[in-house]
Amino acid sequence: MVSQTQNGFVTRNDLNYFLTELKEQEPWLYSYHSKMLQMVSTQIDGAQKSLIQLRKNGYDAKSLKFAKYSKYRTFIYNQSGFKIQDGFLHLSKIGKIKIIQHREIPDNAKIKQVIVTKSKSGKWFACLTIDTSESIMDIPKISFKKAVGIDVGIKNFAYDSNGNQTPNPHNLKKMLKPLKRIQRKVSRQKKGSNNRLKSILKMQKIHEKIANRRKDFQHKLSTQYAKNNDVIFVEKLEKLNMVKNHKLAQSIMDASWGTFIQKLEYKCKLFVEVPAKNTTIDCSRCGNKVPKSLAVRIHRCNLCGLVLDRDHNASINILNKGLNMSAKVGYKIPQELREVTLVEMPRHQRSKKRPSTYLAVVH
């Protein structure tokens, strides 16, 4: 018996219960690690929860799709059933597999889970989640010297509060042509034919190449930011999700902001997300509201006369919001970032020449 919640979804416990019943009917399931099978319930549960959240946020999220055998490429060993020893990954019920380890596991770390994925072109990867028992509370309240606000967007992939802009990588766009060509070829070929399967593999290799180039680009950029700054501020991504574009090129770009920000988050010393509200509208020098459509690339303030690239203006706002938030929770803001409490300044004192990154508002 599988009961349903009021949302029409099945709970994880029910799924696990259903799984034990299913094992009775399908004994071949016993040849799989039991915890691994239970993790499927956890994954479904997580997907259901995200779906509910999306609907709550006003998205027209339809129901979950059945994961086809050919598209289901990941399984998870959680808490038990795995071991890494002498260059081998041991997985219960599977055996030992030789691995190429890309990074050392820290001595005090405990491996919490292993996610095994087969890439579209057929390569296998194991991704380890480790616990170093260092919580966010253990991180000392660093007195940071270098802080940066980063705005991510369509025109520029990233624009920071120091004025550095990183355009969207063009090498990705170049690869869209061969991708489209092979996609057309696949759609013309007979389903189930050998030639079609060959083309699909070729298509998936191109997909993987695009993904690798995107990852490479994101890693280089995020490493650079993490190396040069103590703290990085970005805005929460909701705003970006609303930018809808059905073009293929755009959908590929769309996917990259989130993963770029994830990389920043784990690489830098301190990472703070600030609310996205008004970051593009507010004047970063005087706080005046300057509404502008997406097409308007330049921020022009008629109150203080600031003229700046719109993304640069936004990134300074992100920096200022971040510094405010950090000061409130007890972080020491360096003197040069703290000196100007702009909001309290009488208008005649506002200097147009003042470097914009110093405009921190600290209460």
Ligand SMILES: [Zn+2]
């Ligand atoms: Zn202004």
